[in-house]
Amino acid sequence: MFSMAKCTRINAVAFLLLLCSLMCSLQGVSALGIDYGQLGDNLLPPQQVVSLLRSNNITKARIFDTNPRILTAFANSNIELIVSVENEMLSQLNNPQAALQWVNTHIKPYLPATKITDIMIGNELDAADLLPSLVPAMSSIQKSLSQLGLDSHIKVSSPFSYGVMEESYPPSAGSFRSDVSDVMSLVLQFLSTTKAPFWINAYPYFAYKGNSKEIPLDYVLFSNDGLSAGVTDPSSNLHYDNLLYAQVDAVIYAIKALGFDDIEVKVGETGWPSKGDDDELGASLENAALYNGNLLKRQLAKEGTPLKPNLDVYIFALFNENKKPGPTSERNFGMFQPDGTVAYNAGLTGYSSSTTSAPNSTDAPTPNPSEPPSSDTNLTEPPTTSTEPSSPPTPTLSEPTSDAKSTNALSPPTPSPSLPEIPMTYSSGVKTATTMGRWTKWIIIFSVLVFIILCIIVGIWYRSKFADQAPKVDLV
DSSP states (O other): OOOHHHHHHHHHHHHHHHHHHHHHHHTTTTTEEEEEOOOOSSOOOHHHHHHHHHHTTOOEEEESSOOHHHHHHTTTSOOEEEEEEOGGGHHHHTSHHHHHHHHHHHTGGGTTTSEEEEEEESSSOOOTTTHHHHHHHHHHHHHHHHHTTOTTTOEEEOEEEGGGEEEOSSGGGOEEOTTTHHHHHHHHHHHHHHTOOEEEEOOHHHHHHHOTTTSOHHHHTTOOOSTTSSEEOTTTOOEESSHHHHHHHHHHHHHHHTTOOSOOEEEEEEOOOSOOOTTOTTOSHHHHHHHHHHHHHHHHTTOOOSSOSSOOEEEEOSBOOTTOOSSGGGGOOOSBOTTSOBSSOSSOOOOSOSOOOOOOGGGSOOOOTTSOOOSOOOSSSOOOOOSOTTSOOOOOOOOOOTTTSOOOOOOOSSOOOSOOOOOOOOOHHHHHHHHOOHHHHHHHHHHHHHHHHHHHHHHHHHHHHHHHHSOOOOOO
C-alpha cells in the first residue's frame, strides 16, 4: 500500500534536488571574474569594492599588483583573488632569494583569510628585453611557493595579449608569432609541469575597430541568431557564432601546434568601452551593454567554445579609470562608475544608491599595526621605493593601453555593413539570478531546509502510527 510516509519521503527527496538546483543557479556566474584596475583618483576604497562585488554575486577578481589595502580588504570575503607581479619587477625576481622574499612579504601574510588563487607574472609581456626574464621569474616564484608549502593552492602563470598570435583565422590554423614561439614553448612547458592555465587577453572590440569592413558587428557582440550565422572552420568543421570563442580556440590550436594538449586556456581580459574618440568605431554605451550583457548570459548558462566547453572569463574592467593614458576608450571600459553605480545595464545592479559620493584619500581604511609592512599604502599615487630592507619596491602596474591590446582579428569571410542600430535586450531571468542579494539567497535556502525537516518529521510520525496499528501475526 502506498502510504503517506512514502509520499512524504519522496517529497523530501524532490525538495533536496530542488535545493541543489537552487544553489547551483545562485552560483551560476562562478566562471565569470572581473579585473579590478586602480588607475583612478576617485575610486571606491577597497572595503566598499568588496561589498560591491558581493552584492553582485561576483566571486572572482583580479588586480594588477599586490596592493596591501586590497589584500587586507578581501580577507574573509570568500572572493577568489588573482594578484600580479608588475612588469618592472621581473628582472629582480629572477633571483630565488628575492622571489622568496617577495612571496613572504606580498603573499604569505594574507593567507588563508584572503583567497589568493593565482599569481600573474607580468602583464602582456611582448618586449624583447622582458620576455627572457619571464620563465626564470615564474620558476623562482613557483619554487618559493613550494618551499613555503603554498604551491598546491596557488598557480603561477602570465597573461598574454592577443598580439602574440601570428595566425588566428581559421581557428584551426592558429599559431604564435615566430619571434615569440621559443619563449612560448618554455612557458607552455612550465604550465604543463605545474598544471597551471594559459591566460590570454582577447578583445573582439579592437579586432572590430581595426577591420570593421570584414567583421560583422553582430558576430562581435554575441548577437548572432541561428546556426547559419557566424563562421564555420573549413578544416575542423566547428561553427563559431561569435569572435571571442573563435579567438580562444585559435589559441588552443596554437598551443597544440607546439606539442601541448593538457593546458587549460582562460581569458584574463575581455571587454568593451562605453565611450571613445570620434575615430574609435563601435565604442558606445549600447555596444558595451550588449557585449558584456550577452557574455554574462553565456557564462551564466555555462557555455564555452567548441574546444573549451567550460570557459573562465574575466571582464575588463570593474571601474572607469580616469588616470589611464591613451584614447578616451581606455578610461571607459568599466562596468561601474568610480562611485559604484552601474555605467550601463548589463545584468548587474551595483550599489542600490546612485548618490554615493566618490571617496577621497581620507575615506580609505587605515591599515592595522598587525598588517604586513608595505610602502604602497596609496592606491592612486605613484609608488616610492621602500625604505624597509625586507620589502622590495612595488611600483603600480601600468595597465595595458590600446597599443598593447591586439587588433589581430579572426575575420569571417563575409563583409559587414556599416555600424547598425542594435536594440538592447536583456533576459530578466539572468538579471534575477545575478542580482539576488546574498541575504535573500540564504533566506530561501533556510526556508527550503525547514520544509524538508518538517516533511521528514511528518514521515516519521506517520510511519510510527501505522506500525502501531498494523495487525500482529503469530508465527507459532
